Amino acid sequence: MSVARFWRETPRRYNLGGSKCTMCGTVYFPPRTVCPECTSHRQSIEKMVPFQLSGEGEVVSFTVVHEAAEGFELQVPYALALVKTREGPVLTGQIVDIEPSAVAIGLKVRATFRKLREEGASGVIHYGYKFTPLEESGSLPVAVSGERNST
Amino acid sequence: MEAGIVSYGVYVPRHRITPTEIGKVWGVDGAAMGVGLNVRRKSVPAPDEDTITISTEALRTALARANIDPQQIGALYVGSESHPYAVKPSATVVAQAVGATPTLTAADFEFACKAGTAAIQTCLGLVGAGMIRYGVAIGADTSQGAPGDALEYSASAGGAAFVIGKERVICRVNQTTSYTTDTPDFWRREGQRYPSHGGRFTGEPAYFRHVTECAHRIMELTGTSPKDYRHVVFHQPNGKFPLRVGKQLGFTDEQMHYGLVTPAIGNTYSGAALIGLANVLDHAGPGERILVVGYGSGAGSDAFDLETTDAIAWFEKAYGRSVDYFLENGVEISYAMYAKFRGKIQMAGGE
Amino acid sequence: MREVAVLGVGQTKFGELWDRSFREIGIEVGLQALVDAKLSSQDLGGLYLGNMASGALIDQEHIAPLILDSVGLIHRHLPAVRVEGGGASGALALHQGYLAVASGLYDFVVVGGAEKLTDVPDETAARITSSAADQEWEVVFGATLPALWALMARRHMHDFGTTREELARVAVHAHEMGSKNPLAHYRNKITVEQVLNAGPVAEPLGMLDCAPLSDGAAAVVLGPMELARKHTDTPIRIAASQVACDTMALHHRREITRLDSTVVAARRAFDQSHRTPEEVQVAEIHDAYTISALVSLEDLGFVKKGRSGPEFASGRFGPGGTTVVNPSGGLKAQGRPFGAVGVAQVVELVRQLRGEAKDRQVPGASVGLAQDIGGTGATTVVHVLERTN
Numbered sequence: 070m071s072v073a074r075f076w077r078e079t080p081r082r083y084n085l086g087g088s089k090c091t092m093c094g095t096v097y098f099p100p101r102t103v104c105p106e107c108t109s110h111r112q113s114i115e116k117m118v119p120f121q122l123s124g125e126g127e128v129v130s131f132t133v134v135h136e137a138a139e140g141f142e143l144q145v146p147y148a149l150a151l152v153k154t155r156e157g158p159v160l161t162g163q164i165v166d167i168e169p170s171a172v173a174i175g176l177k178v179r180a181t182f183r184k185l186r187e188e189g190a191s192g193v194i195h196y197g198y199k200f201t202p203l204e205e206s207g208s209l210p211v212a213v214s215g216e217r218n219s220t
Numbered sequence: 221m222e223a224g225i226v227s228y229g230v231y232v233p234r235h236r237i238t239p240t241e242i243g244k245v246w247g248v249d250g251a252a253m254g255v256g257l258n259v260r261r262k263s264v265p266a267p268d269e270d271t272i273t274i275s276t277e278a279l280r281t282a283l284a285r286a287n288i289d290p291q292q293i294g295a296l297y298v299g300s301e302s303h304p305y306a307v308k309p310s311a312t313v314v315a316q317a318v319g320a321t322p323t324l325t326a327a328d329f330e331f332a333c334k335a336g337t338a339a340i341q342t343c344l345g346l347v348g349a350g351m352i353r354y355g356v357a358i359g360a361d362t363s364q365g366a367p368g369d370a371l372e373y374s375a376s377a378g379g380a381a382f383v384i385g386k387e388r389v390i391c392r393v394n395q396t397t398s399y400t401t402d403t404p405d406f407w408r409r410e411g412q413r414y415p416s417h418g419g420r421f422t423g424e425p426a427y428f429r430h431v432t433e434c435a436h437r438i439m440e441l442t443g444t445s446p447k448d449y450r451h452v453v454f455h456q457p458n459g460k461f462p463l464r465v466g467k468q469l470g471f472t473d474e475q476m477h478y479g480l481v482t483p484a485i486g487n488t489y490s491g492a493a494l495i496g497l498a499n500v501l502d503h504a505g506p507g508e509r510i511l512v513v514g515y516g517s518g519a520g521s522d523a524f525d526l527e528t529t530d531a532i533a534w535f536e537k538a539y540g541r542s543v544d545y546f547l548e549n550g551v552e553i554s555y556a557m558y559a560k561f562r563g564k565i566q567m568a569g570g571e
Numbered sequence: 572m573r574e575v576a577v578l579g580v581g582q583t584k585f586g587e588l589w590d591r592s593f594r595e596i597g598i599e600v601g602l603q604a605l606v607d608a609k610l611s612s613q614d615l616g617g618l619y620l621g622n623m624a625s626g627a628l629i630d631q632e633h634i635a636p637l638i639l640d641s642v643g644l645i646h647r648h649l650p651a652v653r654v655e656g657g658g659a660s661g662a663l664a665l666h667q668g669y670l671a672v673a674s675g676l677y678d679f680v681v682v683g684g685a686e687k688l689t690d691v692p693d694e695t696a697a698r699i700t701s702s703a704a705d706q707e708w709e710v711v712f713g714a715t716l717p718a719l720w721a722l723m724a725r726r727h728m729h730d731f732g733t734t735r736e737e738l739a740r741v742a743v744h745a746h747e748m749g750s751k752n753p754l755a756h757y758r759n760k761i762t763v764e765q766v767l768n769a770g771p772v773a774e775p776l777g778m779l780d781c782a783p784l785s786d787g788a789a790a791v792v793l794g795p796m797e798l799a800r801k802h803t804d805t806p807i808r809i810a811a812s813q814v815a816c817d818t819m820a821l822h823h824r825r826e827i828t829r830l831d832s833t834v835v836a837a838r839r840a841f842d843q844s845h846r847t848p849e850e851v852q853v854a855e856i857h858d859a860y861t862i863s864a865l866v867s868l869e870d871l872g873f874v875k876k877g878r879s880g881p882e883f884a885s886g887r888f889g890p891g892g893t894t895v896v897n898p899s900g901g902l903k904a905q906g907r908p909f910g911a912v913g914v915a916q917v918v919e920l921v922r923q924l925r926g927e928a929k930d931r932q933v934p935g936a937s938v939g940l941a942q943d944i945g946g947t948g949a950t951t952v953v954h955v956l957e958r959t960n
Binding site for chain 3 (some may be wrong): 070078082131133137141144149151158186198210
């Protein structure tokens with residue numbers, strides 16, 4: 070993947086920055102510029118605001134991958150899941166820090182920061198979100214959202 | 221000084237390997253090595269972990285605990301001897317990953333195992349001078365020992381992040397001083413995979429001399445002696461050196477107890493003394509005085525005279541994990557798995 | 572809009588065609604179809620070519636004029652258009668060809684589909700297969716196309732009790748059918764046991780739950796129904812040609828165990844053709860993965876949601892059943908050269924509806940349905956075909 074193509078998405082892949090429609094309240098990840106849910110969807114253009122996901126969610130489905138995606142060969146077999154976040158959006162990501170055979174639908178997880186792949190020994194390293202079991206790793210939001218201490 | 225520790229967080233990877241398991245491969249009595257080094261297990265990073273990911277998890281923990289707005293971070297430094305890139309800072313990736321960019325200064329530090337403590341000193345300076353509101357100093361490593369070398373039994377992975385500031389300080393820094401010389405006890409040339417060391421030269425002329433001299437110097441500056449400290453933390457390349465230097469200086473095992481983490485997780489290099497300090501803070505109440513004497517090969521020692529404030533009593537550790545959790549938990553793996561995780565197996569394509 | 576008929580068909584063997592280049596397989600099927608349709612090159616109006624990944628597989632984009640040129644038809648400077656929609660590229664090309672003839676802009680068109688998967692190493696072919704999934708939000712995080720279908724399978728098993736054995740039966744059936752198809756990539760019969768014990772790909776899917784990487788090409792000639800009898804005694808009417816799309820990423824679907832694109836494309840196709848699933852005697856559906864066939868049967872309306880496992884196991888969709896599924900052997904046994912699949916499905920239906928399918932013949936077949944999927948369901952194309960005699 071080109072340097073620019075990956076770099077462009079780091080606020081999403083590193084920080085789980087999504088968007089929210091101020092008209093209907095639906096949260097999206099990755100962020101959208103227009104709301105598919107709003108019946109008058111053209112009116113939602115310019116009504117979308119940034120929204121920070123906490124990274125917490127639960128597994129709604131999973132698989133254990135034996136034939137790896139490119140760059141993931143060293144991690145085989147790895148658990149890949151659909152994670153429904155607390156705020157609504159469903160994400161696709163690896164589940165780490167647990168035996169793949171122990172992953173189950175309903176497992177509570179939170180996002181963590183890991184290497185996704187390297188462009189060979191001399192290329193750029195791509196980082197992004199994976200998910201770790203909440204019980205073992207403890208709660209840890211991706212970003213402190215809500216009130217900020219700005220005094 | 222006014223500046224001190226506002227928050228901290230630690231992360232140690234999940235897997236462990238024992239000296240016994242390592243010794244089996246090299247025809248060595250690994251259990252005896254472990255006893256000799258006072259290392260029971262060491263941590264092993266997964267293939268998708270590195271100094272950057274460890275630093276990020278530790279820093280996210282620190283920021284969440286004190287509810288710090290990352291945009292208020294004015295400086296961020298990552299100290300390590302296993303930065304993923306030789307050129308391109310770990311600090312910028314970590315800064316992006318915690319949402320601190322773009323209004324901050326950042327850089328990577330290297331000084332073997334004392335890169336993290338050096339970063340703390342720098343942050344104290346910036347905060348003290350009023351140049352920044354919060355500074356972040358991280359010490360993290362995924363260090364490796366050459367296969368079959370003594371260091372292989374102890375070199376491990378982990379990191380700690382400290383947020384330095386003047387507000388809501390949970391542990392004040394009274395004094396810091398250093399002792400630095402050009403002493404080649406342990407080094408790694410550019411392009412080399414594994415470090416080299418001077419064998420027994422790493423002991424008396426290196427670790428012991430610098431730690432001892434620096435400890436004396438700081439106690440002179442603060443007018444203290446060992447009995448004035450509730451806790452002491454030394455750099456800990458194994459579980460023996462710190463106990464010996466502590467005893468030589470006049471500290472008790474009890475004072476050294478919380479600060480000594482290497483026996484449970486191995487030597488996390490730039491993370492070691494900082495994880496030790498974090499463990500002390502996890503257990504400390506208000507008004508406890510702490511001495512930290514780090515060490516980095518090459519060589520130098522940074523020392524800190526610290527005291528916890530009342531604020532530590534209500535410091536919220538709800539996020540991430542405590543140091544005890546990492547010391548007490550972990551999943552053991554075989555040497556084969558360890559070799560695969562650490563990239564010690566030659567893969568196709570010559571890479 | 573006038574009625575469109577299939578006047579001629581052509582297909583290569585599917586498999587590892589080491590000796591045949593992309594151009595050669597394109598030429599073979601193009602000429603076969605033209606000969607079968609007794610179509611003079613003077614009457615040909617244009618070419619639609621379905622292909623998913625020629626750039627990645629053979630470094631060649633812009634392949635439609637290349638094939639037109641290769642079959643010797645370039646001097647008339649006909650239009651040639653490549654159509655892409657992941658694994659549904661061939662079916663989408665058919666839809667475009669159908670629209671061209673129905674609109675009256677062209678009278679006769681050739682619709683071809685071709686792909687050369689063995690011209691790259693297996694790992695590259697696997698990566699290219701996954702290029703139909705969401706690169707930025709699925710693949711970059713470790714997903715492969717089989718892994719995404721496996722996520723669907725796992726949830727389907729959780730919600731409806733579908734078992735691995737029920738999934739395996741889809742593959743067993745495909746090979747049973749493929750054993751009778753001389754053009755199939757795989758002609759060996761397999762057992763449920765073999766499917767269950769095959770090496771895992773992305774659990775619960777194993778090697779034998781997944782279609783192979785094949786080379787191959789297929790083509791049809793389309794023309795207006797009103798002129799069809801001049802070219803064939805057995806014109807097959809395209810009673811419906813419908814396309815529906817859905818979110819790219821599986822994680823954005825309304826329900827991960829339902830292919831809304833199939834539900835909607837099927838509804839539109841049954842509306843257009845005034846038919847119901849009960850009236851379909853033969854169906855060529857997308858069995859790239861055993862789960863994709865089961866979910867497709869539900870979403871096409873052949874069975875109630877969640878019931879595909881037991882219903883398929885009952886034999887309803889096998890020889891002698893109410894609707895025979897994938898008599899060609901499907902993607903699993905006939906093979907899966909992406910761009911050729913959708914066209915080959917229709918080639919098989921045409922042979923069935925003409926009564927020319929030999930020992931694969933579904934007796935009395937008069938209404939057929941073809942369904943092809945792109946990616947994990949971001950595109951579905953459904954065609955309904957009918958015998959006219």
